[in-house]
Amino acid sequence: MIILGINAYHPDSSACLLVDGKIKIAIEEERINRVKHWAGFPILSIKKCLEDQKILLSDINFIAINNNPFSNLYNKLKYVISKRPYFNFYLQRFKSLHKKKNILQILNDNFGGLNNHCKLINIDHHLSHLASAYYDSLFENSVNLSVDGFGNFSSVSWGLARNNEVKIDERILFPHSLGIFYEAFTQFLGFHNFGDEYKVMGLSSYGKPTENHKLKNIINLKKKGKFELNVKYFNHHKNDASYSWNNTSPKTSILFNKNIEKLFGPPIKSAKMLEDFHKNIACSVQNQYEEALFHMLNYIYDKYKISNLTLSGGCAQNSLANGKIIKNTKFSSIFVPSNPGDAGGAIGAAYVAWYNLKKLRPKRNLTAYLGTNYKNDEVKNFIHLNKDTLLKKKCIFLEYKDEKELLKFISEEIAEEKIVGWFQGKMEWGPRALGNRSIIADPRNKNIKDIINMKIKRRESFRPFAPSIILEEVNNWFDNFDEEELFMSKVIKFKDDKKELVAGVTHIDGTGRLQTVKFKDNPRFYNLIKSFQKITGVPILLNTSFNENEPIVFTLDNALQCFLRTEMDILVIENWVIHR
Numbered sequence: 001m002i003i004l005g006i007n008a009y010h011p012d013s014s015a016c017l018l019v020d021g022k023i024k025i026a027i028e029e030e031r032i033n034r035v036k037h038w039a040g041f042p043i044l045s046i047k048k049c050l051e052d053q054k055i056l057l058s059d060i061n062f063i064a065i066n067n068n069p070f071s072n073l074y075n076k077l078k079y080v081i082s083k084r085p086y087f088n089f090y091l092q093r094f095k096s097l098h099k100k101k102n103i104l105q106i107l108n109d110n111f112g113g114l115n116n117h118c119k120l121i122n123i124d125h126h127l128s129h130l131a132s133a134y135y136d137s138l139f140e141n142s143v144n145l146s147v148d149g150f151g152n153f154s155s156v157s158w159g160l161a162r163n164n165e166v167k168i169d170e171r172i173l174f175p176h177s178l179g180i181f182y183e184a185f186t187q188f189l190g191f192h193n194f195g196d197e198y199k200v201m202g203l204s205s206y207g208k209p210t211e212n213h214k215l216k217n218i219i220n221l222k223k224k225g226k227f228e229l230n231v232k233y234f235n236h237h238k239n240d241a242s243y244s245w246n247n248t249s250p251k252t253s254i255l256f257n258k259n260i261e262k263l264f265g266p267p268i269k270s271a272k273m274l275e276d277f278h279k280n281i282a283c284s285v286q287n288q289y290e291e292a293l294f295h296m297l298n299y300i301y302d303k304y305k306i307s308n309l310t311l312s313g314g315c316a317q318n319s320l321a322n323g324k325i326i327k328n329t330k331f332s333s334i335f336v337p338s339n340p341g342d343a344g345g346a347i348g349a350a351y352v353a354w355y356n357l358k359k360l361r362p363k364r365n366l367t368a369y370l371g372t373n374y375k376n377d378e379v380k381n382f383i384h385l386n387k388d389t390l391l392k393k394k395c396i397f398l399e400y401k402d403e404k405e406l407l408k409f410i411s412e413e414i415a416e417e418k419i420v421g422w423f424q425g426k427m428e429w430g431p432r433a434l435g436n437r438s439i440i441a442d443p444r445n446k447n448i449k450d451i452i453n454m455k456i457k458r459r460e461s462f463r464p465f466a467p468s469i470i471l472e473e474v475n476n477w478f479d480n481f482d483e484e485e486l487f488m489s490k491v492i493k494f495k496d497d498k499k500e501l502v503a504g505v506t507h508i509d510g511t512g513r514l515q516t517v518k519f520k521d522n523p524r525f526y527n528l529i530k531s532f533q534k535i536t537g538v539p540i541l542l543n544t545s546f547n548e549n550e551p552i553v554f555t556l557d558n559a560l561q562c563f564l565r566t567e568m569d570i571l572v573i574e575n576w577v578i579h580r
Contacts, residue, residue, distance in 0.1 A: 001357070002055060003062045005350030008041045008103065010067070010151075011194060011250040012343035015045035016370075017053055018350040022363040025049045026370040026429045028343045031554040037195050040247035041103075043110050052372055057111045064121045064353035065103060066128035066345030071152035075173050079153075121356075123349040125151025126313070127168055129340070131355075132348030133310035134161045136365045137335035143304050145296065148313035148341070149179035156296070156313075158225075160304050164361035166352070175237035176229045178292055179315055181219055184234060184255035185285045189278055190268040194250040199271070201320050202463040204286035205509045207279030214263045215288045225299025227292045233259045271460055290321045290328075297329045307332040312348075316340035316489070317431065319513045323490035326482055333482075336489035338368035339430035367521060368434050368487055371427025374556060379574045382556045390578065393564060397578040403524070404531075410572060411531040413579075414442050414541065418569040419455055421546055423559045424524055428552070432488040433545035434515055435468060435525030437552045437559075439568070441542040443467055446503035448542060455567035456548055465544045467505040468515040470529050473539040477502075478514065488515045505542050515543060 003018040005026075016026035025048075030036055032044040050057065108114045123131075129146035141162040148155060155177035159169040182197050191199045220228050231237055236255050261267065264281060268274065297309070309331040311322065316336050325334055337344055351362045374382075376399075383390075383397055390397055400406035414420060418441075425436045433439075439456065441448050453459055466488055474481045479493045491513045499506045506512055519526045533539040546553045548566055553559045556573060563571040563578065571578040 001062070001354070002060050003064055003350045003353050004046065004049075004060050005064045005066075005346040005348075005353075006042055006046070006103070007066050007342050007346040007349075009039065009245055010342050010345075011037045011039045011245065012341055013038055013040055013042040013045070014343035014346045015042045015049050016346045016350055017049045017055065018347075018354055018362065019053070021354055021358070021360060023347060023350070023365045023370060025052050025372070026339075026347055027372070027427075028429075028551075030551040031371070031427065034551055034558075035249050036193070036551055037250050038248070039245035039250045041106055046107075047111075048372065056113065057107065058113045058115045060115060060118055062119055062121055062353055062357070063103060063107070064123055064349035066123055066125050066151075066342070066349040068122040068124045068152055070122075071124040072154055072171070072173065076153050079174065121349075121353045123352045124168070125345065126154055126157035126171070127166065127352055128345040128348030129312035130157065130159065130161070130168065130310070130348070131166050131351040132344045133312040133316075133335060133337050133340065134166050135351045135355075135362050136337050137308075137310050138364070139308040139310065139333075139335065141306055142308035142310050142335075143300050143306050143331075144310045144312070145300065146313040147178055147293070147311075147315035149177055149183065150174055151342075155179060158296070158300055160306070161310075164355065166355075170224075172226055175231055175234070176227065178227070178289060179313075180234065180236050180255060181229060182285060182289055182315070183252070184260070185281065187254055188256055188260060188264065188267045189282060190271045190273060194252060198317065199460060199463060200282045201286060201318060202460070202507075203274070203279055203282040204320070205283075205507055205511070206462055207276070207281070207283030209284045209287040210280045211264070211284035212287055215284055217263070218260075219288055219292060221292060221295050225296040227295065233257060286320060289315075289318065290324060293321055294325070294328045297325065297331065301330045309334045311336045312340040312344065314341040319489050320491045320511075323492045323511070327480070334490075336487065337430075338428065338432065338434070338487040340489075341431070344430070368428045368430055368432075369426040369436060369522070370429040372554075373426040374574065376574050376576075379556065379576050382560075383576055383578075386560060389564075393580075395578050395580055397576060400575050400577060403527075403575070406572070406575060406577065407524075407528050407531040409577070410570070411528060411535055413570055414440060414532060415535050417442055417445055417448070417451070419452060419567075421559060421563050421568050421571040422525075422528075423546065423553065423556075423571070423573045425522070427554065430487065432466075432515070433543060433552055434487065435517060435522050435543065437546040438543050439546050440528075441465075441504070442536075443502040443505040443540050443542040444536065444538060448504035452544065457544070458549065464507040464513070465505055465542050466515060467502060467512045467540045468517050468525070468529065468543040469540045470526060470533070471516045471518050474514070474516055477540065478512070484518070485514055485516045486518070486521065488513050490514070502538060502540055505540065
């Protein structure tokens with residue numbers, strides 16, 4: 001049985017293939033079309049998935065999408081009748097719904113040859129989130145929580161999974177949303193691109209929670225783990241709220257209104273205008289988000305008395321909050337998938353469809369490396385085709401036959417403060433570079449963040465870079481480390497005597513968003529870190545995504561062009577090394 005899972009006409013559009021219960025490939029559309037967070041129909045991702053697996057569209061038995069227009073239908077109608085919002089508000093949503101109902105026709109128009117017996121299966125947005133986490137976790141029984149902006153009229157869903165079945169027991173409905181709360185203040189603080197919330201998270205470490213008392217007027221905690229937004233401060237429930245989610249980079253209208261300005265003054269137009277007061281707002285927003293999250297989690301634990309937790313939804317990427325859950329709740333084990341946001345819903349939808357059809361748990365996917373890869377012959381041909389360009393740019397390029405020599409050379413160069421583009425194996429699934437499409441550098445250099453920003457990234461100075469550390473060494477370097485952290489989903493504190501040793505990846509509050517690297521998961525990246533440790537005594541590398549204000553590189557040409565237009569020192573593609 002072959003199931004095509006898709007996230008369509010929603011931010012971070014994506015596709016995956018589930019074959020006989022196992023995920024074979026998963027790709028986000030933005031990686032191919034180079035438009036960040038692209039929202040629309042993932043034609044290119046579907047095409048690439050089919051090509052990679054040598055599967056025809058006619059081979060597909062079912063198509064699962066992480067959207068069910070009938071979810072919460074009663075609550076939608078009830079809201080319309082009671083609130084009587086303007087007609088245009090719902091006209092936009094009807095148009096979006098119409099597109100999502102014509103998935104099979106769109107596939108036929110673009111590919112042709114769709115199997116006449118192929119069926120479209122609509123899966124609730126949040127059920128898709130919950131399934132994407134539970135089925136890939138090692139848990140047999142777990143509590144599952146999904147938190148995001150909105151999907152199928154709800155922003156939060158939770159429930160219990162046992163005997164391989166995922167259920168939703170409770171929801172928090174429109175217009176109340178932690179995602180909207182956080183995004184509104186992201187906009188207020190001058191970050192206007194969709195998905196910029198992580199910048200507020202980084203900024204929050206520089207402030208103090210001095211504005212908590214004001215925010216309590218805006219978000220109110222309720223009984224049974226719930227919360228409500230004071231909607232008089234927001235626009236998202238009004239007729240003038242607009243969303244551009246059709247074949248474009250997502251754009252959201254301003255979510256806050258003048259009442260916010262009465263509390264906090266005028267919004268800033270650019271992050272360059274940030275002052276200490278704004279850092280305090282960021283810290284307070286993060287603090288209130290965490291308070292609401294822990295409020296939900298403590299209620300959920302008391303309800304189910306199960307210590308295993310999975311997190312999903314876009315808000316599950318708040319790694320700063322995730323790192324505090326065990327300390328602030330009774331949960332003892334947490335799993336966050338590598339792609340917990342909307343893109344990951346493609347896999348979740350495929351999982352639910354498989355379970356509903358077969359009554360079997362899908363095979364656990366224990367890796368983030370689900371994308372495409374290149375063989376060394378392909379790399380060799382690519383280097384040959386670009387030989388003249390490389391020579392013109394005065395680049396040296398050579399192939400290493402011995403992997404140990406390659407790793408020794410690169411680790412020595414990193415120790416000499418060289419910045420390396422590292423391209424190997426299968427592309428990561430999710431927003432984090434995890435050692436296959438990464439830029440890597442020496443974490444010991446306290447100035448390395450500025451060097452990378454000057455040479456390549458050109459991003460805000462308050463945003464930290466992440467440490468990748470071999471699993472066996474984590475307890476020697478981090479406090480209160482409780483379990484493997486393969487996907488950079490938690491921020492935890494470095495030990496006091498280690499912070500200065502890796503100042504390049506230690507945030508201002510002494511924390512790091514770590515990736516633990518295991519040999520069996522990524523032997524080449526693991527061995528590179530080990531090689532660096534032999535030279536320096538430090539079992540950590542600075543790891544950030546291989547890009548320059550764009551989606552993470554996808555093709556060989558993406559990698560080469562990023563190398564050539566920046567001041568990156570070295571590019572490694574499989575066994576080939578290019579340096580200036």
